[in-house]
Amino acid sequence: MKVLVVGTIALDSIKTPFGEKKEILGGSAIYSAVASSFFAETVLVGPVGNDFPAQHVEFLRSRMIDLSALQKLDGPTFRWGGYYEYDMNQAHTLETKLNILSQFDPKIPPALRSAPYVFLANVDPELQLKVMDQMDRPKLLVADTMNFWIESKREVLHEVIKRVDFMVMNDGEIRQFMETPNIPLAARRLLKLGCKGVIVKKGEHGALLFTDSAHFSAPSYPQEMLRDPTGAGDSFGGAFIGYLAKTDDLSEMNIRKAVIIGSVMASFNIEDFSLDRLKRLKHKEIIERFEEVRRFSEFEALKEEIHAGRI
Numbered sequence: 001m002k003v004l005v006v007g008t009i010a011l012d013s014i015k016t017p018f019g020e021k022k023e024i025l026g027g028s029a030i031y032s033a034v035a036s037s038f039f040a041e042t043v044l045v046g047p048v049g050n051d052f053p054a055q056h057v058e059f060l061r062s063r064m065i066d067l068s069a070l071q072k073l074d075g076p077t078f079r080w081g082g083y084y085e086y087d088m089n090q091a092h093t094l095e096t097k098l099n100i101l102s103q104f105d106p107k108i109p110p111a112l113r114s115a116p117y118v119f120l121a122n123v124d125p126e127l128q129l130k131v132m133d134q135m136d137r138p139k140l141l142v143a144d145t146m147n148f149w150i151e152s153k154r155e156v157l158h159e160v161i162k163r164v165d166f167m168v169m170n171d172g173e174i175r176q177f178m179e180t181p182n183i184p185l186a187a188r189r190l191l192k193l194g195c196k197g198v199i200v201k202k203g204e205h206g207a208l209l210f211t212d213s214a215h216f217s218a219p220s221y222p223q224e225m226l227r228d229p230t231g232a233g234d235s236f237g238g239a240f241i242g243y244l245a246k247t248d249d250l251s252e253m254n255i256r257k258a259v260i261i262g263s264v265m266a267s268f269n270i271e272d273f274s275l276d277r278l279k280r281l282k283h284k285e286i287i288e289r290f291e292e293v294r295r296f297s298e299f300e301a302l303k304e305e306i307h308a309g310r311i
């Protein structure tokens, strides 16, 4: 089943305690589409400027990503600059240059409007709505966002949340958006706005899934190789929807597996700058890490201890 991803395509300049890189490939749609492409046929919808390096387009082609809805606009590509301190869960934005993003008007070609799985990666929520308006009732709509849009387009974001199935946010964003430090309470408030499920990404502490009837806490992978957390959230979202599209099973148990797949993909992504780790990633490694996470988070019921009256 096809996944359609819309979001930003960026040239990022990033500083972490482990190095500094300028004008590297990034953007929410890029990380998400590449992560999704490990599982499902993926279409990338987004704008590039006339300065976007051809080698990046070649890389996307090498991942078999459908670029028929990639728009080349006249002007510079979207740019984001940020840094991380020792708490790598917290990105500090230095600059956001929207450039051609402000003239981007997403047009979904008729042949792609029936894509059943849609990921509205972090981008202007007005653009997320424009994409939703053009789609023919997708089976699953998932959206992501960030503080930049929470602060500048709060009302529009409410509209997005009303219309999507799952909302993906990190812990800081959902606290900020729902104006409470308590994550379960924030998730409940967000569900009340209209979406069916909320996934809260907690960086190195895993992820939480909330629906009206269920709660699941996904452990994190104890990652010791952390160089650049940029794109962790986007690669989580892309792998989450890519896996669901591939399996085409929206049962709660499969959604839980998709959350783990998302965490596993994010754990690989942060091992290197830009898409460098995903470029070398093999399917086998994803499966092995999934199993490792499953093994170390398993525990048994207390049956025998209760029977024997030991507790």
Ligand code: AMP
Pocket: 008, 010, 011, 012, 025, 026, 027, 028, 031, 079, 080, 091, 096, 122, 123, 124, 146, 148, 149, 229, 230, 231, 232, 233, 234, 235
């Ligand atoms: P994350 O997965 O949250 O680390 O996302 C990182 C990516 O988000 C970077 O590659 C940036 O280019 C991109 N980004 C930064 N600011 C924005 C924004 N305001 N809207 C959309 N994408 C952004």
